[in-house]
Amino acid sequence: AQSVTQLDSHVSVSEGTPVLLRCNYSSSYSPSLFWYVQHPNKGLQLLLKYTSAATLVKGINGFEAEFKKSETSFHLTKPSAHMSDAAEYFCVVSHIDFGNEKLTFGTGTRLTIIP
């Protein structure tokens, strides 16, 4: 079975400082991993995905994540936070079932940006 653990339910950073959102995964085989962002009253949006290619994955809006198999981690980072980054972030693991992806979400990390 696949699962993800988001280590922080809430993270606050000042505008212009680095962002780190932590995620650990559990998977019985090589996983596909994702980060999604959810802004209030908007749909979930894919930030980036890892599918066993390069371990450092670059996404939209300056975010990136590094897959570390030895640590079973897939932490999300951004060098400089912007006010528009305030949202809920979900780490997601998937497995292929009947030819389609079945996603398992973490419980989310709420990111607050301090002006």
Next chain:
Amino acid sequence: GAGVSQSPRYKVAKRGQDVALRCDPISGHVSLFWYQQALGQGPEFLTYFQNEAQLDKSGLPSDRFFAERPEGSVSTLKIQRTQQEDSAVYLCASSSPGQGYSYEQYFGPGTRLTVT
């Protein structure tokens, strides 16, 4: 182009009422997924369709929940005899295999159901 749309965006139901939630996927997307997101939690898988076939309904919490996609496009999630624990945001997503391994799911804005 148009994304995934869901209606209604908000629904208040009295306990015991039946509700129907609609999802319009992206045109041409073969796969459609329903998720339930309780307050403060991540979305949880309910069911998925490939065209009109419901291939997996393992996440439906009880037999009061029923989903259909009769013509392989629009889908409806029906909840009978709603209970307070059904209060959640119901998310719909669609995807189209053929975009390579790891098919991105595109999510709608969700329907927030409140059972009073």
